[in-house]
Amino acid sequence: MVVLDPMKPGGPYKVMAQQTFRRKNITLRVHDVLFGDVWLCSGQSNMQMTVSQVFNATKELANTAAYQSVRIFSVSLIQAEQELEDLAQVDLQWAKPTSENLGHGIFTYMSAVCWLFGRYLYDTLQYPIGLISSSWAGTPIEAWSSGRSLRACGVLTRGLIQSDFVTGPSKYSVLWNAMIHPLHNMTLKGVIWYQGESNVNFNRDLYNCTFPALIEDWRQTFHRGSQGQTERFFPFGFVQLSSYLSATSDDTFPQIRWHQTADFGYVPNARMPSTFMAVAMDLCDRKSPFGSIHPRDKQTVAYRLHLGARAVAYGEKLIFQGPLPENMELLADKGLLNLTYSLEIQVQRQHNIFEISCCSDHQCKWLPAPLDTVSAQSLALNVRSCRGTPAALRYAWATWPCEYKQCPLYHPGSALPAPPFVAFLTDLRPGAHRRLAE
Secondary structure (H helix, E strand, O other), rough: OOOOOOOOOEEEEEEEEEEEOEEEEEEEEEEEEEEEEEEEEEEEEHHHHHHHHHHHHHHHHOHHHHOOEEEEEEEEEHHHHHHHOOOOEEEEEEEEEOOOHHHOOOOOOHHHHHHHHHHHHHHHHHHEEEEEEEOOOOOOOOHHHOOHHHHHOOOOOOOOOOOOOOOOOOOOHHHHHHHHHHHHOOOOEEEEEOOOOHHOOOOOHHHHHHHHHHHHHHHHHHHHHHOOOOOOOOEEEOOOOOOOOOOOOOOOOHHHHHHHHOOOOOEEEEOOOOEEEOOOOOOOOOOOOOOOOOOOOOOHHHHOOOOOHHHHHHOOOOOOOOOOEEEEEEOOOOOOEEEEOOOOEEEEEOOOEEEEEEEEOOOEEEEEEEEEOOOOEEEEEEEOOOEEEEEEEOOOOOOOOOOOOOOOOOOOOOOOOOOOOOEOOOOOOOOOOEOOOO
């Protein structure tokens, strides 16, 4: 392993390595070398979808000539019982993007989210970007986690997996061992992640630990493996789960979305520093030929991710997440609950997407809390239907909360949706304020 002095972004360069071994001189030359930022893209099928599967695929596949400085690499689908030091197999060695390798097949390299994210970054940065795709459809987070991080969350034994969403390898750590750990001596700028569907019915209640633990463990491993060249707290972006046409009306999808933020409802937060999130619950796709769980609008996903990367990884001062509620005030005498938001809000459409938990006789029931009035940065909800004690408020707490880009609340300038949340009101006296977000 050779650690080069820092290089300015750009190229192409030729790299020559020479070695004298037992009186033999060995020379290796590598051509067309670029210096820039490398991002690792991982997760399950929504990350694995190729450009040939997304909206406007023909146009997207033809749009590669201007992005020859965005280089792509795809890891083969491999499992291992022990941590490997090198990749056992590669689907796509470092290559320039072409219509063939970007649209190679259905769920068969190269990741559309990864490619589109890198393309947006290149448009902004105007220097080389390297993209590594390492994902596998239908896989739970436990397969991508080291034994260390699983033990930290009390995941000690492998339970029976009975879930329609687990179709790929589910044995603990086998994908970490074979598809992530072999990359650990690379110098990464950051990671983007799209996973969670396979944990809807498997260790769901542990996801608020297993996901932050995975992030922490990957950061430690890549920092050490790269001899400190990968930042200790490198930026880690992820996609909050999109919508799904489910036969049942349970709240398992909303719970995973909440757990993806370590139950804060937003990132970065105290348990997930240097992270960023793309909200995708409004990017639903009823007619997706790959099932509604695989929406085809990956361009908006990648665009929202790249905004987070520009803010968290590159320090730009820009809005990269939708409006978050900061304070709420219960006006019991008027039957209203006021919410004040962190950003300006725009009501896209009137839709009963807020619900209040109303408790009486030791029983609680979720009731609609319709919008009453809206101003530039606050709104009032009608909670008169609650005849008992208001206990909690939630927003967009549904598997399919709204139609395509038609959730009620967005930030007007960036068109970023307000993320889902749940907040408890048990300590909120009438007229008292409660701060919801840091």
